[in-house]
Amino acid sequence: MGSRASRIAHVVLLSLGICLTLGSVARADLRVVTTTTDLADLARAVGGEHVEVESICKGEQDPHYVQARPSYMVKLSRADLLISVGLDLEVAWLPSLVRGARNPAINPGKPGHLEASRAIKPIEVVGGAVDRSKGDIHPRGNPHYWLDPHNGKAIARLIAARMKQLDPEHGADYEANLERFIGQLDAAIARWQRRMAPLRGKRVVSYHATFNYFIQRFGLQQSGYVESKPGIPPAPAHLAQLIVQMRKERVGTILHEAYHDRGASNLVAKRSGAAVLELPTSVGGARGVSSYIALIDHLVARTARALGGR
Amino acid sequence: MKMRNVWIVIALALETASATAQPQQPRPGTEAETGTEAETGAEAETGAEAETGAETETGTGTGTETEAKSEAESKVATETEATAADEQAIAGELAALEAEAPPPPPPSAPAGSNALNPAISANGLVLVGGASEEPRREGDLDTGIHLQEIELRFSATVDPYFRADLTLAAHDDEVGFEEAYLSTLEIPHLTIRAGQIFAAVGRHNLLHTHAFPFLTAPHASRALLGPEGLRDPGVSFDLLVPVPFFLELNAQVFRGEWLPFQGEPEEESEAAAEEMVEDDGHAHEAIEDLREDHDFVYVGHLKSLFELGEDATLELGGSYAGGRNGFGERTDVVGADLTVKWRPLAAERYTGIDWSSEYLWVRRGGAHEDDRVGGAFSGLRYQFHQRFWVQARGGMLGLPDDDSPRSYRAEGLLAFIPSEFSGLRLQYAYETSEESAFPDVHEVFLQALFSIGPHPPHDY
Numbered sequence: 139m140g141s142r143a144s145r146i147a148h149v150v151l152l153s154l155g156i157c158l159t160l161g162s163v164a165r166a167d168l169r170v171v172t173t174t175t176d177l178a179d180l181a182r183a184v185g186g187e188h189v190e191v192e193s194i195c196k197g198e199q200d201p202h203y204v205q206a207r208p209s210y211m212v213k214l215s216r217a218d219l220l221i222s223v224g225l226d227l228e229v230a231w232l233p234s235l236v237r238g239a240r241n242p243a244i245n246p247g248k249p250g251h252l253e254a255s256r257a258i259k260p261i262e263v264v265g266g267a268v269d270r271s272k273g274d275i276h277p278r279g280n281p282h283y284w285l286d287p288h289n290g291k292a293i294a295r296l297i298a299a300r301m302k303q304l305d306p307e308h309g310a311d312y313e314a315n316l317e318r319f320i321g322q323l324d325a326a327i328a329r330w331q332r333r334m335a336p337l338r339g340k341r342v343v344s345y346h347a348t349f350n351y352f353i354q355r356f357g358l359q360q361s362g363y364v365e366s367k368p369g370i371p372p373a374p375a376h377l378a379q380l381i382v383q384m385r386k387e388r389v390g391t392i393l394h395e396a397y398h399d400r401g402a403s404n405l406v407a408k409r410s411g412a413a414v415l416e417l418p419t420s421v422g423g424a425r426g427v428s429s430y431i432a433l434i435d436h437l438v439a440r441t442a443r444a445l446g447g448r
Numbered sequence: 449m450k451m452r453n454v455w456i457v458i459a460l461a462l463e464t465a466s467a468t469a470q471p472q473q474p475r476p477g478t479e480a481e482t483g484t485e486a487e488t489g490a491e492a493e494t495g496a497e498a499e500t501g502a503e504t505e506t507g508t509g510t511g512t513e514t515e516a517k518s519e520a521e522s523k524v525a526t527e528t529e530a531t532a533a534d535e536q537a538i539a540g541e542l543a544a545l546e547a548e549a550p551p552p553p554p555p556s557a558p559a560g561s562n563a564l565n566p567a568i569s570a571n572g573l574v575l576v577g578g579a580s581e582e583p584r585r586e587g588d589l590d591t592g593i594h595l596q597e598i599e600l601r602f603s604a605t606v607d608p609y610f611r612a613d614l615t616l617a618a619h620d621d622e623v624g625f626e627e628a629y630l631s632t633l634e635i636p637h638l639t640i641r642a643g644q645i646f647a648a649v650g651r652h653n654l655l656h657t658h659a660f661p662f663l664t665a666p667h668a669s670r671a672l673l674g675p676e677g678l679r680d681p682g683v684s685f686d687l688l689v690p691v692p693f694f695l696e697l698n699a700q701v702f703r704g705e706w707l708p709f710q711g712e713p714e715e716e717s718e719a720a721a722e723e724m725v726e727d728d729g730h731a732h733e734a735i736e737d738l739r740e741d742h743d744f745v746y747v748g749h750l751k752s753l754f755e756l757g758e759d760a761t762l763e764l765g766g767s768y769a770g771g772r773n774g775f776g777e778r779t780d781v782v783g784a785d786l787t788v789k790w791r792p793l794a795a796e797r798y799t800g801i802d803w804s805s806e807y808l809w810v811r812r813g814g815a816h817e818d819d820r821v822g823g824a825f826s827g828l829r830y831q832f833h834q835r836f837w838v839q840a841r842g843g844m845l846g847l848p849d850d851d852s853p854r855s856y857r858a859e860g861l862l863a864f865i866p867s868e869f870s871g872l873r874l875q876y877a878y879e880t881s882e883e884s885a886f887p888d889v890h891e892v893f894l895q896a897l898f899s900i901g902p903h904p905p906h907d908y
Contacts, residue, residue, distance in 0.1 A: 196758065198794040205791055206908045207761060208694040208753045215637065215688055230868075230906045237611075240688045242634045247608075270869060274903070370867055371834050397794050399834065 166190035167305050171217040171244075173228050174201055175421040176284045177254055177293070179430040181221060183319040184298045188308045194235075197422020200397040202274075202369070206231040206238075214239035217250070219304060221297060224255030227281035249303055255281065257296035258289045261350065273367025285419070286351035287327050287434050294319055326431050330356070330438045337445045343384060343412070344393035345403055348419050352437060358445075361389045364402050372402040384410040391444045395419050415444045566604030566612075569901025571658040573597045577893030584886060587664060587675035589877075589893055595619070596895065597657045599626065609634050615656060626656060627679065639686045647678035647706075648698040648749035649767045650783035650806050652825075659907065661804075661827055661839060663875045663895050667857040668823025668845045672808050673781070674707030678769070680745075694753040704745025704771055708781055708810045711737050711774025738776035745771035756788075761908075763787040775814025782809045789908075802829040807847070822847040827859075837863050846882075855881035868904060871897045 167188040172178040178193035185191065194210050195201050201223065214220060214235055222228050236244060236251075243250040260279025268277045283289045298316040302309040338357035342349075345364040353360050362383060366376040383389075384406070392414045394403045400414065407414045417437060418424035427433050573596035575589065583590050600616040610630050617626040629643030646654045652669055664670070665677060682702035689695040749767040756762055769781040784807045791800040805826035812819040825843030832838070839861040846854030857879040865871045872894065879889040 196793050200797060203797045204906065205789075205796060206906050207755075208696070208751075208763075208908060209755050209761065211688065212692070212694050215690070226903070229903045234905045234907065237633075237639070238688070240635070240637050240639055240686075242636055245633055270867075270900075274868065397797075399795075399798055 167308060168218045168301060169216055170219045170221065171213050172221040173223055173232060174284075175423075176290075176430055176433065177221045177223065177297075179421045180290065180294050180319075181297055181301075183430070184294055184312055184315050185301055186311060186315045188305065188311060189301070195420070197418065197420045197424075197427070198396060199420075200395070201227055201420070202230070204228070204231045206234050208238060210235050211238040211240075214244060215241045217241060217244055219250050219252060219300065220244040221252045221254055223281055223284070224253030225260055225278045225281035225283075226276045249300065252296070252300050254293045254296060255279075255283065257292035258283045258286075261354065262347070273365075274369030276368075280347055280350055282348045282419070283351050284430075285349060285434070285437065286355040287323060287330065288355065289351060290430055290434070291320055291323055294323075322431060326434065330434060333438055333442050334358075337442060340445045341387050341389045342391045342393055342441075342445070343380065343389050343406070345395055345398050348395050349393050349417070349437075352441075356438075356441075358441075361387055364392065364394075364406055365398075371399075377402060377406055381406055381409045384412055391415050391441075393417055393441070396423055413444065415440060417441075564604075566602040567902050569601045569899060569904070571597075571599040571601075571656075571899050572897065573658060574896045575663070575893055576895075577891065579889060579891040581887055581889045584889070585667075585670065585675065587670050589664060589891055596663075599656065599658055601901070605633065606630065617657065619657075629684075637688050637690060641684040641686065642682075644679060644681055645684050645700070647680070647682070647702060647745075647747045647769060648684070648700060648751075649673070649678050649747060649769050649781055650808055651763075651765055651785040651787065651804065652806060653677045653679075658897060658899070661802075661829065662841055662859050662861055663873065663893055666806075666823075666825040666827075666841065666843045667855070667879065668825050668843045669806070669808055671845050672708065672810050672821060672823050678702075678704075678706050678747075680704055680706065694751075696749075696751045698747070698749040698751075700747040700749075702745045702747065704743075704769075706745070708769075708779050708812060709739065709745060709771060709773045711739075711814075737774045739772055739774050743772040745769055759792045760788065760790040763789075773812055773814060775812070777813030779813060780811045783807065798831070798834050800829075800831045803827070809847075821845070821852055835865050837865075839863070853882035855879065855883070855886070869899045871895075873897070 168185060168190070170178075170181045170185065170189050170191045172181055172191065172193045174195050175193045175197045178191045181189060181191045192213055194213065195204055217239075220236070222232055233246075236246070242248070245251060255278075260281075260283060262276075262280040264272075264275060264277045264279075268275060284293065294316055298312045301312045305312075334356035339359060341359045341361045342353065343361050343364065344350075344353075347363060347368065350360060352358075362380050364372050364377070364380065366373045389410070390412050392403050392407055392412050394400060394414050394416045396416050396418055400416070403414045406412070417440060418427050418433065421427055421430055421433050423433070424436060427436050575594040575596045576592075577589065578591040579589055597617055597619045599618075600614075602614045602616075603612065605611045609632065611633055612630050613627065614625065615627040617624060625644045627644055627646060629641045629645050631639050631641040648654060650669065652660075652665060653673065665675075669677070680702045682700055682704075684698055684700040687697045687699075689697055747767065747769045749765065751763065751765040753761055753763045763786070765783070765785040767781075767783040767785075769779075771779060773779040785805065787802070787804040789800065789802045803826070805824070807822065807824045809822035810820070823843065823845040824847055825841060827839060827841035829837055829839045839859075841859045841861075842856070843858075844854060844856045846852050857877060859875060859877040861873055861875040863871060863873045874894050875892070877889075877891040877893075879891075881888075
């Protein structure tokens with residue numbers, strides 16, 4: 139009787155083991171969920187064949203303002219690694235999704251929860267006392283850092299290190315993929331620097347502080363913003379002031395994120411004689427922008443064309 | 449000596465970890481990862497060593513190695529042994545730490561005694577307006593200026609295993625916990641919550657007052673479930689069912705001191721359920737209560753959500769609550785809800801349509817000839833500007849057709865939202881009842897709302 143019971147137990151355990159083994163063979167080595175498509179592309183570049191990557195945001199979406207759809211919890215519940223932008227960009231929607239995912243591997247503080255901002259040095263960190271009279275500010279710094287390609291390199295390195303830590307078996311592959319990607323990116327950066335060099339010191343205005351890292355990297359100058367304060371739609375008095383300033387400083391270009399309403403930017407452009415340059419801010423945000431390098435390529439080409447014409 | 453090298457690497461890793469952890473003090477509300485991660489990383493190392501260490505030790509343990517070990521033990525108390533595999537893991541850790549930006553970002557707030565405080569936020573609702581009639585049931589809006597509610601929320605992780613969320617609400621002279629619960633963090637697929645929680649009956653019952661789509665809860669749910677809704681001390685098991693779409697199952701147990709589970713005052717037994725609520729205040733003594741302390745209310749709720757293309761979702765919910773009521777018999781509460789949301793991904797901030805409908809039905813055994821009452825409501829919201837939206841809702845009580853008289857309520861609302869932290873909402877409501885004793889009611893109210901503290905979540 140006892141031996142029979144133990145035999146049954148053996149069979150059950152064995153089949154359970156087989157199921158588990160089969161289950162783990164069938165899936166990718168690392169399931170990665172990122173908040174944005176840019177992080178997804180970097181994760182794919184580094185992870186290669188060993189990872190399965192999904193992004194919560196779509197490329198044309200405003201990453202500040204995402205609805206915490208429960209269907210995203212399902213994606214997160216199966217993830218081994220969650221990569222977020224950080225610096226409070228996703229603060230309104232990611233924490234509730236992570237809790238709803240009920241996946242201890244990606245809880246804050248776990249190796250499976252990576253804030254990519256740890257790879258970079260943020261700009262516009264607000265020191266001292268802060269309050270929301272300044273709008274919906276990010277006290278820990280401007281979170282749109284991925285638009286500086288040097289930061290792209292740093293993020294890729296951080297992702298590779300974390301993938302190695304979570305999946306040491308394929309560490310060498312991640313390392314090799316990283317090197318190859320950095321090589322491609324370095325070549326592209328040299329190309330971008332050459333293209334942008336003649337435009338140093340040119341002034342631009344943008345709708346939101348989205349392009350500041352890009353502007354800083356390529357030596358452009360930020361003259362002002364169309365929105366009154368972060369997250370606060372433009373007020374007429376502010377726009378009037380901006381128009382006067384743009385005329386005085388001869389600013390000819392307004393960088394405008396595709397997901398923001400064009401009304402105010404168009405108005406300012408018309409009154410100041412500038413042109414609105416609608417740009418994607420993430421991979422997938424415009425036609426042909428299918429990778430991180432293609433995104434920066436697109437931004438450089440269009441900005442250079444717009445600024446060079448004057 | 450290879451062993452010694454390994455210990456140096458460990459010490460280095462720990463040192464680097466603590467060095468990185470120190471300048472960046474963890475702050476509640478933000479994810480100061482560096483600190484916690486270095487800790488958990490070190491923990492993971494010791495864990496792995498404890499497992500694999502024992503084998504190698506017995507095999508290769510020589511004099512010099514034990515010396516090296518005791519020396520190292522004085523440095524790292526809980527360590528036992530290390531293997532080559534660990535060395536690799538530590539190298540990985542180090543690489544991970546090195547991949548971070550060399551100068552850690554300056555802390556955003558002065559660290560100190562505040563560093564481990566919970567995240568605190570507050571919401572306020574102020575009402576001004578008038579109604580053509582005196583309030584009929586508890587929770588109806590009354591002419592004048594009111595502080596509708598002030599809500600204080602505190603939340604923090606308790607330790608690596610639990611999180612606590614407290615919501616303290618004050619209205620009129622009353623202060624109480626709207627919600628206050630502990631929830632688990634480390635169980636895959638499942639969250640267990642214990643404390644004061646909302647019962648997962650329907651969809652609207654799960655909302656805090658400040659998140660109500662209109663100024664009050666729907667009249668049907670206030671009449672059927674009580675003015676406060678269903679919330680009580682209880683335990684909730686919230687399972688995310690591992691299927692390819694969103695499917696959540698809630699199983700809950702409550703003390704359940706709720707209107708549908710109360711007895712009725714003897715002399716009022718002919719009255720309809722909605723009158724019950726009105727009498728709630730002054731007829732308590734007359735209520736015969738056959739509920740025992742060990743009578744609980746059990747709640748089951750199933751919610752699913754499907755994506756309809758990129759821009760829309762369909763949410764379906766079904767719920768049941770049952771238990772012994774004050775008459776010593778069974779009460780059943782059944783709910784069904786359907787919500788469709790359309791939000792174009794590229795313009796979520798500017799436009800969207802939400803349509804949400806709910807049906808509730810209550811059967812109270814033991815009430816005069818099995819008191820059965822149902823009600824339904826359906827609301828539509830259309831956002832046409834970053835700062836404006838309009839809403840409409842219709843509701844009725846007395847579904848399906850039964851003896852109790854029906855009543856209807858219609859609401860229209862215009863919202864102006866200067867930022868995600870403040871708002872002004874103007875609502876007109878009209879209510880009519882088949883009962884001749886109740887004249888039609890017209891209400892116009894303006895509500896000002898605000899939220900201070902961390903960014904409010906975009907709940908779906």
